[in-house]
Amino acid sequence: MSTMVNFVSGPLVWIALVTFVVGTVVRIVLMIRTIKLDKTVLPAMTVKHSLRSIFFWTLPYGSRSMRTRPFFSGLSYLFHLCLLALPLTVMGHAVLWQQAWGIRWWSLPSGVADVMTAVVIFAGGIFLLRRIMSPEVRNVNTWRDYVILVIVLLPFVTGFIAYHQWLDYRTIIILHMVSGAVWLMAIPFTWLQHMFMFFFSRAYMGSEFGAVRNARDW
Amino acid sequence: MAVADPGFDLALAKLTPERIEQVINSVLSQAVAERMKLFLKTCVHCGLCADACHTYLSRNRDPDFAPVAKVRDTLGVMLKKKGRVSPEFMKNAARVAFIECGGCRRCSMYCPFGIDIATMIMTIRRICSLLGMVPQFIQDTTNSHSATSNQMWVQPDDWIDTVMWQEEDAQLEVAGLRIPLDKEGAEVMYSVIAPEPKVMAQLIANIAVLMTVAKVDWTMPSADGWDNSNMAMFSGDLEIMGRIEREHWERALELRVGKMVMGECGHAYRGAVYDGPKWLGWQGPPLPMVHAVELYYDLLREGRIEITDKLTEPVTIQDPCNIVRGRGLHEKLRYVVHALCDNVVEMDPKFEHNYCCAAGGGIINCGAPWKMARLKSIKIKATQLKKTGASLCITPCHNCHHGVVDIIGHYHIDMRTSFLIELIVKQMKIPEGLGV
Numbered sequence A: 001m002s003t004m005v006n007f008v009s010g011p012l013v014w015i016a017l018v019t020f021v022v023g024t025v026v027r028i029v030l031m032i033r034t035i036k037l038d039k040t041v042l043p044a045m046t047v048k049h050s051l052r053s054i055f056f057w058t059l060p061y062g063s064r065s066m067r068t069r070p071f072f073s074g075l076s077y078l079f080h081l082c083l084l085a086l087p088l089t090v091m092g093h094a095v096l097w098q099q100a101w102g103i104r105w106w107s108l109p110s111g112v113a114d115v116m117t118a119v120v121i122f123a124g125g126i127f128l129l130r131r132i133m134s135p136e137v138r139n140v141n142t143w144r145d146y147v148i149l150v151i152v153l154l155p156f157v158t159g160f161i162a163y164h165q166w167l168d169y170r171t172i173i174i175l176h177m178v179s180g181a182v183w184l185m186a187i188p189f190t191w192l193q194h195m196f197m198f199f200f201s202r203a204y205m206g207s208e209f210g211a212v213r214n215a216r217d218w
Numbered sequence B: 001m002a003v004a005d006p007g008f009d010l011a012l013a014k015l016t017p018e019r020i021e022q023v024i025n026s027v028l029s030q031a032v033a034e035r036m037k038l039f040l041k042t043c044v045h046c047g048l049c050a051d052a053c054h055t056y057l058s059r060n061r062d063p064d065f066a067p068v069a070k071v072r073d074t075l076g077v078m079l080k081k082k083g084r085v086s087p088e089f090m091k092n093a094a095r096v097a098f099i100e101c102g103g104c105r106r107c108s109m110y111c112p113f114g115i116d117i118a119t120m121i122m123t124i125r126r127i128c129s130l131l132g133m134v135p136q137f138i139q140d141t142t143n144s145h146s147a148t149s150n151q152m153w154v155q156p157d158d159w160i161d162t163v164m165w166q167e168e169d170a171q172l173e174v175a176g177l178r179i180p181l182d183k184e185g186a187e188v189m190y191s192v193i194a195p196e197p198k199v200m201a202q203l204i205a206n207i208a209v210l211m212t213v214a215k216v217d218w219t220m221p222s223a224d225g226w227d228n229s230n231m232a233m234f235s236g237d238l239e240i241m242g243r244i245e246r247e248h249w250e251r252a253l254e255l256r257v258g259k260m261v262m263g264e265c266g267h268a269y270r271g272a273v274y275d276g277p278k279w280l281g282w283q284g285p286p287l288p289m290v291h292a293v294e295l296y297y298d299l300l301r302e303g304r305i306e307i308t309d310k311l312t313e314p315v316t317i318q319d320p321c322n323i324v325r326g327r328g329l330h331e332k333l334r335y336v337v338h339a340l341c342d343n344v345v346e347m348d349p350k351f352e353h354n355y356c357c358a359a360g361g362g363i364i365n366c367g368a369p370w371k372m373a374r375l376k377s378i379k380i381k382a383t384q385l386k387k388t389g390a391s392l393c394i395t396p397c398h399n400c401h402h403g404v405v406d407i408i409g410h411y412h413i414d415m416r417t418s419f420l421i422e423l424i425v426k427q428m429k430i431p432e433g434l435g436v
Helices: A004-007 A011-037 A047-058 A070-089 A091-103 A109-134 A143-162 A167-190 A191-212 B006-014 B015-027 B031-043 B053-057 B069-079 B087-100 B119-130 B134-148 B156-170 B195-199 B202-213 B238-254 B267-280 B292-301 B330-340 B366-374 B379-388 B400-412 B422-427
Strands: B187-191 B259-262 B289-291 B315-317 B393-395 B416-417
Touching: A004 A011, A004 A167, A011 A191, A011 B031, A011 B202, A047 B069, A070 A109, A070 A143, A070 B422, A091 B187, A143 A167, A143 A191, A143 B006, A167 A191, A167 B069, A191 B031, A191 B330, B006 B087, B006 B134, B015 B031, B015 B069, B015 B087, B015 B119, B031 B069, B031 B119, B031 B292, B053 B195, B069 B087, B069 B119, B087 B119, B119 B134, B119 B238, B134 B238, B156 B195, B156 B202, B195 B202, B202 B267, B202 B422, B259 B292, B267 B289, B289 B292, B292 B330, B292 B422, B315 B330, B330 B422, B366 B379, B366 B400, B416 B422
Parallel strands: B187 B259, B259 B289, B315 B393, B393 B416
Antiparallel strands: none
């Protein structure tokens, strides 16, 4: 069991991090090369309109699209916020970094982190239900979409269970680390790449609408 | 759903899977396709584009009409199967791309990532065009562009004759009015879409009255290039699309005018300013292109025309996709409409968020076989129009105009439509000395 723990908290973390970073960099480099082939894209892009579009689409309720679904947009916003903040600021992770690299890092009070984890799990559950119940979403969803959502949620579910010390702590913590590694590695290879592609596609559309067509896109 | 269209059915009989595979892969091996693939990989299948689409909303929320489903069922399959699809598959893809999407780009405004779905649909039309699988009516307009350089088989002498006839008509309003043809060095070259001389010639007399009263130094070309419309842009024949845009601009450059002004049309604006220059490898249009709405706005602001008579009936405004979502002219449009009408009732939603008329994007040009499909797919606009309670809908775009005429006829709405120019010439003051 302890060799297992050593593996998942050592080499596996490295494998996941390297896959995530290299995969992401390769994706972005390939995308830029691709975009350059299409000679009409880059000359039409401007920093101003790119940032304008990204701004309104990262602002809570910044677009009409978000305002037409107040509950779902709010939930989605909280989900993404907690999802990104938790892995970086949860106390357990900060302790590990301090032990491994001696980095002192600010961390969230554990009560707050606990509530945020619950938010991620709750919102994720709602998203899963929406994918199943909503005809227009179910129609275009395949098993891949459900698997990706489960990959995203598992680290949070196992983290939540581990924090509350339900079930066998050791097993859960191994599951937590494995699922976290899978999550990181899945980002460049699935639609989870929207994590960074968001900025590029918004910049493109923001420029198409703003710079080329003098119109708003939010 | 499947209606007879020789453009589809004759192509179906001739197409082979090998030919389809070859054409799809030749189009999808190009840079534009790489952009499509990037978009498809970023899409998280959240379905938020569905509510943005008038066909989805109009067809009782049938999930197959959601933009994401339309792309999955067409381009998605072509990419997945690397072009190995059947002629029947292509026929359905063509129906979706030509009839159930006009590329209004509203879905891109509701997609959190701004995925360019309209461009994907236009890529399918490009494939269909190369396969010769295009609805017969719109292919005919493309053929007309190819042979006559205008959309409606208007012959050169017909064009000049129509202009002269309209000059005479306009002289009944304004004494001594002229429509200056081929005046070199004029401030403005005015261009129209071919349906104006063909079926709505009075619009030419109207603009002549306005230009004369406002003392605009203007001209129209007598030679080919007078037509600013471009159906080849929508049928997927990009070679012809580029050729006619070049001819349009070359006519203006030859006449050494200061700028181009075009009549109330949306797609023509798009073709002249975006699609044409892009295809031709130009950074942008070689001269400023001014849409009629901007011209009216300028003339009103500068006090060059005076509106003496205002409409009091409830009036609503159709925001055309290509000059609002595609140019941001909604504020200027409001300024002009408010100068003409006292009682403006806005549609909900409005501005960039307004629903398309489902006629633009080449859909209405696919003709009679598809009229019922088109009208089914735009029930939401009928609801939106009814809700305003207006008796007049202002449509500063030819496609919107005909689209709304069809909608109010089909859904029995007590409403009529009008271009802005028709109201302007009726409601403006003809100064002493110019009157007849």
